[in-house]
Amino acid sequence: MTPDSSSSSVDDPLFDSGHRIFSNKDLLKIGHVPEADRIVGRDEEIAKLAKRLNGAVHGYSPENVMIYGKTGAGKSLVSRHVSQRAQNAAEAGVSIGTAYIDCAEDNTETQAVSSLAAKLNDESITDITVPHTGLSTSKYYKLLWKTLDAQFDSVIIILDEIDLMNDDSVLMKLSRAEEAGKIDCSIGIIAISNKIQYIDKLNERVRSSFQHKELFFKPYDANQLREIMANREDAFRDGVLSEDVIPLSAAFAAQEHGDARKAIDILRHAGEVAYEDGAAKVQEKHVRQAQQHAEKDRFRELVNGAPTQAKAALLALTELSVNSDDDAFLTSRVYDQYERICEHLEMDILSVRRFRDILKEQAFLGVVEIEKINKGSAGGIHLQNRLIEDPHVVRETILEDSWMRDWAAE
Ligand SMILES: Nc1ncnc2c1ncn2[C@@H]1O[C@H](COP(=O)(O)OP(=O)(O)OP(=O)(O)O)[C@@H](O)[C@H]1O
Structure with a gap:
């Protein structure tokens, strides 16, 4: 729990006795992954993705899926959520592994494969150690295949921001592994990108190995953004949010291609501005200031770049x-x-x-x-x-x- 989110009182007068504005600010943190009941407005996408992964739950191969959509459209959230649920729902005797790779971070083939091997390996089951560095790419693949076969019937791998990957080999090798007889475990890949032309740019061999279905995430509209924020209202103390704060934050974020991350950011920032202001309530003017601040940040990024x-x-x-x-x-x-x-x-x-x-x-x-x-x-x-x-x-x-x-x- 962050100091800001503490709601218990503190005896020492040097420190304030709990936050006036937030009761659980963590709910508005950038990296926060909300629980299932806080995911709003993506029922259709969740159902469609679940259908593609359904095979894994019964011990068959899951399908590969390519998800497109603009930033903040909930692509990563839904992918993590559905793969987690597939893992939990697996039939008796069926074991499913899941792993998430951020290709902005692990952007070379070796980094991605070593990261996958390390994340999926449970040393206590496999007796395999995956060193962080120092092995060749092919050695990391071998470790990955071994660790998969030692633990799982199938594995769901999320490759987020796949367009930032330096080369496509990883996509090809993962999609071909089972067919090429390297593993018995089946692999389902969820590849995510906000570049709609991503697949067209892949070379023919990769495209033909990565047989997939496509799923498009539409930007959220202002009503959905409102609902997403309302579902996290408990980040604030009771009665602290004025009525117009959430609708206004939603309206600002809806103007910017319906980005849920942006909506939550504005809301959190408005709370911070209100706190700095010494205000007892978060009001419309705080949202406007938060928005201006976000605009300036965006603008600075544009000019700097x-x-x-x-x-x-x-x-x-x-x-x-x-x-x-x-x-x-x-x-x-x-x-x-x-x-x-x-x-x-x-x-x-x-x-x-x-x-x-x-x-x-x-x-x-x-x-x-x-x-x-x-x-x-x-x-x-x-x-x-x-x-x-x-x-x-x-x-x-x-x-x-x-x-x-x-x-x-x-
Ligand atoms: N349907 C939703 N319900 C609740 N919160 C959501 C929803 N969609 C997105 N969010 C929130 O917005 C944040 C951004 O969502 P997410 O990372 O899934 O977007 P994305 O489409 O993967 O964007 P990017 O392409 O920038 O990675 C999430 O951390 C989550 O907190």
Whole structure:
């Protein structure tokens, strides 16, 4: 239990006697895996996935499944939940193993296979030791096959964010293992990705080994997000949440492709803001502040991750905005400023056309807003550029880049 979530009183006046706002903040933690009765709005997906894994429960092979959906759509949660339930529901005499691999972390074939072997191996049953490092990939495969056959009739392997895996061999070898006579245990793979083209990009051999069914997770709508949050209301003390807090957090998250993680984040953050504020209740204004904060974080990530030329273009617009009463500037003016910046930083100067494309890209990402102005038949159409965020914040973020920093030394 975290200090924040303690609801018991404390005698020492140096410390507060329990949290005013949260009673169990853990329920709103990023990595928190909710219990079955807190999973909302995914009954259909749960039933469909269960159907694919059904064979395992009766001692036959489970099917492979590819799950697609945007971030925060509950793909990992549902996969873990259903495989866990399959394991618990196994018929007498049938033994099912489950393992979850985050391919963002274990992104090479060797890491994934050694991680699988280590997670699935119960040394007390198999008498096998799986070293963390030091073996060749093929040795790790051998250990994995041995440990599977020593323990299970079938195993359900979740490969989350599979598109981040460096190569596809692991998918091919796992899907072929039984057919190739390497193991008696059958393997069902649940591969998860938010890139819909993932399968098309696989080479033909991998695709033909990984025979699978597909499952699509739609983004949550505002009502579902509301329900997901309402189901965790007990993270807060009784009566602390004002009525409009959950609906507003849901509305914000629904705007962002229905991301449940985002909804829960806003809710937790709103509670933290209310606490910092010394408020007795979490109110609408706290949610708005939490949302603004999240926006800034997202924005910082966007700017930090932008290519150097894009940063120089944004810095040009920033300089004009900071040093003038206006907030919108014609592209030609921004370009002049951009040229000065490039000269100072000894960078290549892109053509006006490329420069315009960069600004368009930034507009697409929501960093800049571009407005067309019609200057009459003689003047033609001109583009005006405006920063969406506070120019001081943008400037500060761009100057975090070591190359750009020299500009501030002007
Ligand atoms: N249906 C739901 N009911 C309750 N909580 C949910 C639900 N869906 C998602 N969540 C919450 O949102 C968080 C994000 O969900 P999850 O990790 O499953 O999303 P994902 O689709 O796998 O996203 P990503 O692609 O980013 O990994 C989960 O930890 C869970 O707390």
